[in-house]
Amino acid sequence: MTNGRKVFEKIRDRADAxxxxxxxxxxxxTGFFTTDGLVVVNGxxxxxxxxxxxxxxxxLKKQAHELQDDVEVILLDKGINDAxxxxxxxxxxxxxxxxxxxxxxxxxxxxxxxxxxxxPAITTDFRAIKSDFEVSMIEKAQSITDxxxxxxxxxxxxxxxxxxxxxxxxxxxxxxGAQCPAFETIAVSGKKSSMPHxxxxxxxxxxxxxxxxxxxxxxxGYCSDMxxxxxxxxxxxxxxxxxxxxxxxxLAGIAAAHGGAxxxxxxxxxxxxxxxxxxKGLFGHSLGxxxxxxxxxxxxxxxxxxxxxxxxxxxxxxxxxxxxGKYGVRVEDMVLLGKDGCRDLTHSPKQLIEx
Numbered sequence: 001m002t003n004g005r006k007v008f009e010k011i012r013d014r015a016d017a018x019x020x021x022x023x024x025x026x027x028x029x030t031g032f033f034t035t036d037g038l039v040v041v042n043g044x045x046x047x048x049x050x051x052x053x054x055x056x057x058x059x060l061k062k063q064a065h066e067l068q069d070d071v072e073v074i075l076l077d078k079g080i081n082d083a084x085x086x087x088x089x090x091x092x093x094x095x096x097x098x099x100x101x102x103x104x105x106x107x108x109x110x111x112x113x114x115x116x117x118x119x120p121a122i123t124t125d126f127r128a129i130k131s132d133f134e135v136s137m138i139e140k141a142q143s144i145t146d147x148x149x150x151x152x153x154x155x156x157x158x159x160x161x162x163x164x165x166x167x168x169x170x171x172x173x174x175x176x177g178a179q180c181p182a183f184e185t186i187a188v189s190g191k192k193s194s195m196p197h198x199x200x201x202x203x204x205x206x207x208x209x210x211x212x213x214x215x216x217x218x219x220x221g222y223c224s225d226m227x228x229x230x231x232x233x234x235x236x237x238x239x240x241x242x243x244x245x246x247x248x249x250x251l252a253g254i255a256a257a258h259g260g261a262x263x264x265x266x267x268x269x270x271x272x273x274x275x276x277x278x279x280k281g282l283f284g285h286s287l288g289x290x291x292x293x294x295x296x297x298x299x300x301x302x303x304x305x306x307x308x309x310x311x312x313x314x315x316x317x318x319x320x321x322x323x324x325g326k327y328g329v330r331v332e333d334m335v336l337l338g339k340d341g342c343r344d345l346t347h348s349p350k351q352l353i354e355x
């Protein structure tokens with residue numbers, strides 16, 4: 001069943017068609033990325049209506065059977081309202097109430113007589129369960145990310161800055177086939193490593209300190225996400241204890257992860273390791289998030305996420321310990337949930353590395 005058909009089956013009792021304007025849903029529904037136009041799902045076809053900047057590329061992908069099977073590509077030649085009137089002329093039109101802007105909805109209501117039916121998160125539950133194709137794209141993105149980590153270990157040397165490291169990671173991933181980074185690369189060192197989402201700066205890397213790198217590639221629209229913390233020089237005993245505690249917590253989280261597990265239970269399995277080691281309160285974020293077309297999706301491994309995580313979802317496992325003004329450590333992998341466990345999609349080494 002195509003993604004468009006899945007959506008139609010979900011909305012058919014409340015609407016006759018559904019329209020999507022945001023890039024994420026358009027890519028998931030069709031297999032093609034565009035920054036303009038609209039997608040209409042009507043139960044028979046999924047109409048990809050895009051302008052001349054993207055039309056030829058979309059047609060070529062259609063001919064190569066790289067789009068969803070029910071997609072028809074239509075040239076947007078006279079503006080959105082004209083296309084909407086011609087191709088979304090059903091009586092009841094569904095839209096994602098969490099995505100549609102107020103101004104766009106008001107404009108549609110002003111120009112068209114259809115009944116507009118707001119349905120929240122139309123595609124979200126579907127997108128949580130990855131198809132075999134989606135898994136393969138995320139694995140390819142991660143293979144690029146793994147290669148970048150291997151490369152950066154040989155690149156790091158005295159005199160480099162955080163910005164140098166972040167830029168080299170992104171440049172390398174691009175050369176290896178990534179469309180772009182999956183998100184803004186994080187490379188923070190020394191005292192700044194206690195900031196989970198610190199921003200790289202022109203700060204020279206210091207000896208005998210942690211360097212945390214959180215980065216990922218986007219490949220064919222799909223994201224990867226990995227974090228590794230290394231030591232520049234030699235780690236003292238306390239640094240080793242912090243690192244090994246984080247790694248033990250991650251392994252506990254991975255061991256607890258499986259399809260049907262409650263997100264809060266997986267989070268607790270990892271968090272208890274950190275708390276019981278004497279670092280309670282120093283792991284401030286959730287254990288992990290799903291990802292795919294977007295870098296942050298549901299489901300999640302989080303203290304208050306009391307829903308089951310489905311089989312075939314991909315979720316990060318990224319515990320950390322952050323000691324303000326001193327340093328921090330995070331280790332992150334992505335896992336694919338199965339019925340009885342999970343498969344780690346990240347293949348970079350996790351033991352403490354001293355450079």
